Amino acid sequence: MSSHHHQNSIQHLYEGDQSKLYSGVLQHHTDVNSEESKNQVKRIWKIFWILLAITIAEVIMGMFFSHQMPKALVAFFFLALTILKAGYIVAVFMHLGDEFKNFMVTVLIPLVLFVWFIIAFLADGGFWLRMNDESQARHNSAQVQQAPSHE
Amino acid sequence: MSQTTVVTTAPEPKLWAGGRSPYNVSYGKMMTWFFLLSDALTFGAFLISYGTTRFFSSVWPDPNQVFKAFPFMEGHNLPLLFVSLMTFILIMSSVTMVLAVHAGHYGDKKNVAKWLLWTIIGGICFLSCQAWEWTHMYSECINTWSNVPGQVKHGLWGSFTDVNTPVEEFRQFFNPHKESVQNILTNQPLIAMQSTHNFFNYFFTITGFHGGHVTSGVIFNILILVNTVNGVYERRGHYEMVEKIGLYWHFVDLVWVFVFTCFYLL
Numbered sequence: 001m002s003s004h005h006h007q008n009s010i011q012h013l014y015e016g017d018q019s020k021l022y023s024g025v026l027q028h029h030t031d032v033n034s035e036e037s038k039n040q041v042k043r044i045w046k047i048f049w050i051l052l053a054i055t056i057a058e059v060i061m062g063m064f065f066s067h068q069m070p071k072a073l074v075a076f077f078f079l080a081l082t083i084l085k086a087g088y089i090v091a092v093f094m095h096l097g098d099e100f101k102n103f104m105v106t107v108l109i110p111l112v113l114f115v116w117f118i119i120a121f122l123a124d125g126g127f128w129l130r131m132n133d134e135s136q137a138r139h140n141s142a143q144v145q146q147a148p149s150h151e
Numbered sequence: 152m153s154q155t156t157v158v159t160t161a162p163e164p165k166l167w168a169g170g171r172s173p174y175n176v177s178y179g180k181m182m183t184w185f186f187l188l189s190d191a192l193t194f195g196a197f198l199i200s201y202g203t204t205r206f207f208s209s210v211w212p213d214p215n216q217v218f219k220a221f222p223f224m225e226g227h228n229l230p231l232l233f234v235s236l237m238t239f240i241l242i243m244s245s246v247t248m249v250l251a252v253h254a255g256h257y258g259d260k261k262n263v264a265k266w267l268l269w270t271i272i273g274g275i276c277f278l279s280c281q282a283w284e285w286t287h288m289y290s291e292c293i294n295t296w297s298n299v300p301g302q303v304k305h306g307l308w309g310s311f312t313d314v315n316t317p318v319e320e321f322r323q324f325f326n327p328h329k330e331s332v333q334n335i336l337t338n339q340p341l342i343a344m345q346s347t348h349n350f351f352n353y354f355f356t357i358t359g360f361h362g363g364h365v366t367s368g369v370i371f372n373i374l375i376l377v378n379t380v381n382g383v384y385e386r387r388g389h390y391e392m393v394e395k396i397g398l399y400w401h402f403v404d405l406v407w408v409f410v411f412t413c414f415y416l417l
Contacts, residue, residue, distance in 0.1 A: 031257070032254065032257035032259045032262070037253070037257060040253055041250065041253060044246060044249050044250060044253065045246070048242065048243075048246045051242050052239070052242065055235065055238055055239070055242070055411075056235075058411075058412075058416055059231050059232075059235045059416075061416075062214070062215070062230075062231055062415065062416045063215070063230055063231055066416070067215075067326070067328070074417070075417060078412050078416045078417055079412065081412075082408055082409060082411075082412040085408050086405055086408055086409070089245065089401055089404060089405050089408070090401075090405065092249075093245055093246075093248075093249045093401045093404075094397075094398055094401045094402075095252075095394075099174070099175075099176065100174050100175055100176075102173070102174060103174040103175075103176055103181075106174070107184050107185075107188060110188055110192075111188070111191065113192075114195055114199075117195065117196075117199050118199060118202070121199045121200070121202065121203045122199075122202055122203060122206050124203060124206075124207075125202065125203035125204065125205070125206025125207040126206050126207070127207075128206075128207035129206060129207040129208070129209060132207065132209075133209070
């Protein structure tokens with residue numbers, strides 16, 4: 001079978017001539033020393049510094065302040081910063097921000113499921129904690145009531 | 152462009168009728184994204200079940216107490232410092248990866264190879280840190296007690312499911328300054344032991360799964376480095392494979408961002 005194909009066309013089967021399908025970031029770039037290229041590198045390093053600053057802020061907060069603050073506020077603070085970091089990584093490092101908007105939406109929409117996952121499962125966890133506490137309390141009070149009859 | 156003059160006779164093919172890429176993204180890259188989407192759901196399931204377990208536990212180990220060691224600085228109380236170093240290494244390797252992808256966009260073979268090499272070094276550094284942390288977590292939990300006289304049990308797995316484990320074996324993982332936590336340790340030590348067991352189960356499962364991803368990422372990076380140096384992509388005319396592996400590598404960094412928050416900060 002493979003004898004039908006010229007060496008080049010076999011490579012074609014694996015990768016295809018997809019150079020024309022490249023997204024905006026990859027089109028018509030030729031000179032690595034161009035202004036556009038340098039700006040792109042500058043943007044990458046800028047994002048690096050932002051990510052580093054956010055991480056340092058998180059660690060300082062986790063080391064010194066998170067124990068004195070209300071739990072919900074700490075969680076909100078950390079989760080907001082985490083999502084911000086994730087956004088920078090996906091948009092700039094993974095170049096999703098440079099793709100067509102429709103493609104961005106196609107990739108991101110399924111993640112909306114997480115909203116439901118998180119609400120449902122954490123609510124379930126909280127519910128079981130309450131159930132455990134209540135049944136423990138009921139168990140304890142039943143023991144207290146039974147205690148005199150044992151004597 | 153020359154196309155516009157030709158198209159006047161034949162109708163423009165419909166965007167979604169096949170034969171073209173409406174998103175202007177190649178098949179391989181699109182499928183990489185969808186694979187990462189499914190992987191995100193896997194990690195999401197892990198982290199959400201961790202959260203659920205944590206929510207139904209009335210006490211939970213304090214990361215500032217569990218993660219306070221640093222290599223060659225034994226005995227010092229350095230909470231979160233080592234994991235910050237690991238996070239820094241991974242972010243740094245993400246930067247070198249995106250620089251490799253950038254060089255690939257311009258067909259700059261020498262720089263692709265250079266930045267891929269740095270990425271591989273970063274990945275190996277991260278894995279070494281994780282190996283140290285795992286070894287440390289394991290050895291810190293070696294039992295000093297045993298219900299069989301004269302025999303010292305090793306490893307934490309058995310001890311946190313054994314009801315005879317003294318509370319002092321796991322008290323070290325909990326916040327010593329919080330009264331409610333200390334009350335539960337004193338009055339209901341088995342609840343605290345169960346939490347300790349769950350905490351370490353999730354910790355080793357999730358960081359292990361992430362470490363497995365880093366390991367395979369390093370292997371992929373080595374493969375594409377070899378291909379780059381051999382001129383495979385130069386002959387192909389594009390460095391899209393570097394971009395696809397780059398997506399995977401950034402995803403691994405992305406997962407770490409969430410693991411870092413869930414295990415070490417919250």
